[in-house]
Amino acid sequence: MSSGSSGAQDWRAVASLNPNGERLLCVGESSSQVRAAYTGAWxxxxxxxxxxxxxxxxxxxxxxxxxxxxxxxxxxxxVPTTRTGKGIGGEATDVEEEEDEEALEGTNGKAKKK
Structure with a gap:
């Protein structure tokens, strides 16, 4: 999808369902953007x-x-725990641990932290 121009939608979140099937939750320009948006799309x-x-x-x-x-x-x-993607107490579900972000940075060297 990347064409070298700005605005490319190079990241996405996809839900996998049992027994098979997928649902596209959202797409974005960065991993941070997708991580911030997917719980709302849920x-x-x-x-x-x-x-x-x-x-x-x-x-x-x-x-x-x-x-x-x-x-x-x-x-x-x-995976969010409620219909709105909010966790207990109304806060958004924490989708990443610090070590996961560090692992992602190691995969491409370009990931931005939140």
Missing amino acids: GEVIRDEDRPNVRTISLQRWTGQFWSGQWEHQMYLA
Whole structure:
């Protein structure tokens, strides 16, 4: 998807459902942008009856040219616990631990911390 110009949507969050299937939660220009947006998209994209079937949420990055590339898994994100993507007490679910962010930075050297 990257064409070398600004505004490329090179990151996405995808929910994997049992027994099979996927739902695109959101796309963005950076991993930080996607991590900040996916919990909000959770309540809009994932139907109530599908929420118990969500196995994982994958943070993925597009690699290659926009006409010839593929999505590559970078890390798993926390599955929100409620319909709105909010955790107990109304706070957004913490999707990353410090060590996960450091691991992501090691994979591409370009990831930005929140």
